[in-house]
Amino acid sequence: MLVLHIDERKVEALREKYLKGLSWAIETANRIPELRAQRKYPKEKVYRELVDLLGEDRVTMNKAICAVHGTNTLGWKYHSPPDIIAIPLNTEEVQEIVRIANKYKVPITPSASGQSFGSVIPHLGGILLDMQHMKYLKIIPEEDIAVIEPGVSYAELCLECHKYGYTFPLGTFPPFTSVIGNIFFASGGIHRRSIHGGKPGGLTEVLGIQVVLPDGELLVLGSDDPPYWWTHSYIGPYWQGLFYQSAGTLGIVTKAAIRIWKRCEEERLLVYGSPSFKNTFNFCQTLARNWLAQDIFVLHWGWAIYKKHRVRYTNELAEDAIKARHMRDPPPGVPYNFISIMLEGFKEDVDTREKVIDRIAAQNGIRRIPLEELKAKWPWLYEHFEVWYLKNLPVRLEPYGGITGSFAIMSHVPTHKVLEIEEYEVDHMLQKIEDKHPGWICATGYLAWPVDGGRLWFFRTVEFLNDFSDDPALMTAIKEEASTEIMATHMPVLRALGWMGGVAYPGFDMAAIAAADYPGPYKLWKKIKKALDPNDVMNPSVLMAVPDNPEEG
Amino acid sequence: MPNNGGKYKVKELAELMKYAYAYTLGCVRCRSCAGYYVYDDKQIQLKGCPSYWRYKFTAFSAGGKIFLLNKVHQGLVDFDEDLAEVFYKCTTCGLCKENCIGTVWQLTESFDPVRIFELVRAELFARGLASPKHKIFVESIIQNHNPYREKHEDRFKWMPAHIKIDEQSDLVYFVGCTSSYRRDEIAKATVEILHRVGIPFKTLGEEEWCCGSPALRVGARELARELAEHNVRALEKMKVSTVITSCAGCYRMFKKDYPEMLGKLPFEVLHTSEFLERLLDEGKLKLEKEVPLVVTYHDPCHLGRHVGVFEAPRKVLEAIPGLTLVEMPRHRKSAWCCGAGGGVKAAYPDFALWTAIERVKEAIETGAKALISTCPFCSHNLKDAIQQEAPFLAFYDLTELILKAMP
Incomplete structure (x- = not known):
């Protein structure tokens, strides 16, 4: 156990800010009918x-x-x-x-x-504006780019890329979700080349865009001339950033040129089991800092075992997982962390790196899990890895089995804080939620991976609620309670510990909190919005319809 | 939050929603139900839900409908014409269940999308919200025992004079309304095969009423039950041991819906494809004439996905000398619907035709010269599409093709 350095005053301040924001959000949301009525047309x-x-x-x-x-x-x-x-x-x-x-x-x-x-x-x-049928998709192999419209799904993009020997970093998104939607929402998830990039869907993947501005004019950033889609030859600031995570408030992205990657001669998946996160961390940092792998992906056992698998895989292991005493103690025979590593390159290069990685694993007390063993013992995990890595396709979700709510918090974490944050998440957050709602949680755990050569880590922690009540009020109450607990109790601590996330986007439920969290960017966003969209037609409920929170000052 | 739980007219829907409400929240609206994605075979993506691809709005996908049901249960959406439009513009083909990856269909058999959609339709029907076209054919079933507004006494008018009915036989051929009044070539081929193989059989004669499938599909559940009771009673009276039918819709009723309504049936039920397979296995059916034809087989939803008969028709086809069977990309559990089912052919003929044209195009792409199926209702709709889109493509019911191969 580590000694957690938690600044209680900082935690209290963050909690207070959240609770004030929450009450403001509820008050505002209760005014929806009134606000709707004001927008007569x-x-x-x-x-x-x-x-x-x-x-x-x-x-x-x-x-x-x-x-x-x-x-x-x-x-x-x-x-x-x-x-x-x-x-x-x-x-x-x-x-x-x-x-x-x-x-x-x-x-x-x-x-x-x-x-x-x-x-x-x-x-x-x-x-x-339902853009799911805008399906333009063109691979331009000579420039390593794909030009897509918002209706193009991960499945469509992947299959088209494969025809040209290319790949695109995949998230944990279902096959039919929109690539552009997720990129511009900055969603997180597994990344085939995470060690270089970070989270998938980052702006770094986008090389050029076409945006319909609030007055209907078309803005082209990059070029709409396919061979030069990648160029950023416009003047002034990096305008593309305006449309990233702005949830359609400043413009509607109707076409994007995105980076695709040529597949390598050799693609190899290695899987390891680690007895503790400390071992995992040391192992992964060594690999990341030495650029030994294209992708490193860590799974907490609670996620990997997935209690939900009792639905599809009725086996003793899943039963053990349900009965497991503590999030810190996996069932017998299950490693604390599963680590998947993707190697890409020429065969000789991959062979050499595999040997080196095996040596580093042994030095850190980490065991290599042969793929046959993975397939036999944890078939769902094997299937996910196989589809993601070896077939390079978006993974289908598993049968949820009545999951009716989930909470995901995700953010970058400074490397020197990773161990503390992992400990808090597992021992204090996940375990307490499990204890509080026995029988309601069917999957708990985190995904994590080092980013940018180990400079940062990305953490994605998820709880799935599994409920079977026909009482909407009860389910809503439980979901809200769990959500509030995460936001009011645990997020302030995590942020005090160094967790870098806040509110990703505003909207009726989050605007007040976002404004309190990031007053500078929030005010600038509003100013730009007013300038670009004087009639406030573009997704007004995200930003402008919410009256200024008194907390903003 | 309002709760519609106690406000359903259809008891089964109220019962289902008691526990299904939570499941309806399990849908993450990934739209996999509307798409079809093959990982291991050819890695291609094809359309998976006729309703969604024809009407484009998310509401028409199964996920959309389930989400709507959730809203209905919360009292946020009413049972009205708007809701009826969404639930009736669906062929109830069930491909959504096969494609669904994220939600709960796998958890329990009773939480089946087709069953749920039919219960919602029952509620809509009970509230007088069915399409006028549906009301007309339901009325016709009540008056004439068939949905086509044809005279009941003309039901067996198609029967060839040389076919002998053996009242002592314990085998009954249940013909069905579509074969009797619209696609009698299938009925004629079926009795001709029985005649040539020398298998004695009888029919229900004037006691054969509509099986109830069209009524059940559009929500007239009580009528469907009455028809089931009548037909089963008549068959029991005749002391039959086996009932065969050449209609996939009738087959589904006898095989799945009748037992659900009335309990286990006291006789065996076989689709003609299964019966022919049995005759082949027993060596009673000889297929000796060459039929040099490349064909592709369309799985009727009511026979394939809904009841699980996929192999029998294929085995029979493969037994025909000289015939080559090629599969369409969407086959067996993943088959694209013909477009006629779920009351769509009657109420939304343009949607039915659009769906059938999609299927015909897929058949043509295989290089097949003929499209084969085992359902008169599929035949009805696919032939309409062939006539409009590809008159060069032949269409046969399996029984017609068998006749060609018999000595």
Whole structure:
């Protein structure tokens, strides 16, 4: 056990800030009907103009169809559907729709794959711009790029890349989710080349974009001339950053040129089992600092074993996992951490590095797990690795078995704080939540990997709630309780310990907290938004509809 | 939060939602239900849900519908015409269940999307929200015992004069409405095979009523049950040991829905493809004539995915001398629907035709010269698509092809 250096005053300040932000968020969210009513516009007229533009097949005011987009998958309880859904098939149609929205000052919420995280809930009604059928996809092998539209999914991109001998870093996203949606949301997950890049979906993967601005004009950053898509030859600041993580508030990305990678002669997967995170950390840092692998990926056993696997794999191991005493103590025969390592290169190079890595593993008390053993003992884990690494395809989710809520916190962690943060997460956060909700948690644990040659680590910690009640109120209450516990109790401690994450995006549920966390960037964002979008049509519920929090000063 | 739990008219839906509500939250709307993704075979991606790909909005995917059901249960969405449009513009083909990767279909058999959608339709039907076209054919079933508004006394008008009915036989051929009134070539081929092989059989005659499939699919559950009771009673009275049917829809009713409604049936039920397979195995059916044809086989949803009969028709086809069977990329459990089922052909003929054209295009791409199936309703719709899209492609029911190969 480490001695955790927790600055209690800092924790208390962060907790207080969160709780104030939360009450402000609830107060604001309760005003949704009132705020919606303020955004009056001639619905029928707007609908008619959209039908004239797109045809009746691609515009609807059907209340049931719209209702699907009224709540996100994370269970945000305020049901707030769009008034109209419009399905464009190309950039020109997006421009025209945005012009119509501007003409009537209608809120417009872009959505790429329909999965609906918080940023695409049209809290103020208006038009939901459903871009899932914008499917332009072109691989340009001579430039190592793919040009894609928002409707292109991971599955489509991967399969197309394979035709040219290329690959694209995959996240933990289901095959049919949007690549652009995830890139610009900055989602985290496994990365085929994590050791070099960081988290997938980072802006570094994007080489050029086309954006429809709030007035309907098209902005091209990079070139729309395919051979030169990669160039950043425009003047001024790095404008692409404006549209990254801005949740469609400043513009709608309709096309992006993204970096793809040529596959190597040899691709080899090595899997290791570690008895403790300290061993894991020392081992992985050595590999990362010496650039010995393309990808290093660490799994806490609680995630790897996944209690949910009792659904699909009824075996003793899963039963043991359910009965395990503590998140620190894996069931017998299960390593504390699973470590997967991907090697790519020429065969001779990969052979040499494999030997070196085996030696470093032995020096750190870490055991190599042959793939046959992995397949026999932990088939679901093998299947994931096989699909991700060897077949280089997005992984399908496992049967969830009634999982109705999940919490994921993810962020970069400074290397010198990694051990402390891991300890707090496992011993204080995950274990306490397990203790508090016995039978409700079906998977707990973290994914982690060193980034940028071991300069930082990326941690993604997840809880899956597994509930079987037919009482929506009870389930909502439990989810909210668990969520609040993480945000109010554990996040302040983690951040005091050096966890670098905060609120990723604002929105009705988070705006006040985001404003309190990052007052400078938040105010700048609002100023830019006002300048670019005077009619406040672009996804207004994310940023502008939320009145300024008194906490902002 | 409002809860619609106590407000359902259909008892089974209320029962299901008692525990299913939690499951409906398990859907992460990844849309895998609407797509079809092959890892191990050819690594290709093909359309997987006719409704979603035709109508484009997320609501039409199974995930969308499940999410809507969740909202209905919370009282946030009403049972109304808008909801009816989403739930009726679905062929209930069940491919969504096969494609679903993230949610809970695998957990329990009773949480089956087709079953859920049909229960929602039952609720809509009970509230008078079915399409007018559905109401018309349900009315016709009540009046004429068939959905086609044809006279009941004409049901066996197609029967060739030389075919002898043996009232002493314990084998009954249940013909079904579509073979009787719209695709009688299938009925004729079936009885001709029985005749030539020398297998005595009888029919239910005027006691054969609609099997109830069209009623059940659009939500008229009570009527479907009445029809089931009538048909089973009539068969029991005849003391039959085996019932064969050449209709995938009738087969699903007898094999899956009747036992659910009435308990275990006192007779064996076989689809003609299974019966033919048995005759081949027993050496009673001789296929000696060459049929030099490249064919591809369309799995009817009601026979394949819903009940699990995939191999019998293929085995029979492969037994035909000179015939080459090539598979479409979407086959067996992953087969693309013909587009006719779930009341779609009646209420949304353009959607039915669009779906069938997709299938016909896929068949053509295999290089096959003929498309084969084992369901008169699939035949009905696929032939419409062939006529419009590819008149050069032949279509045969399995029974028709068997006749060609018989001495």
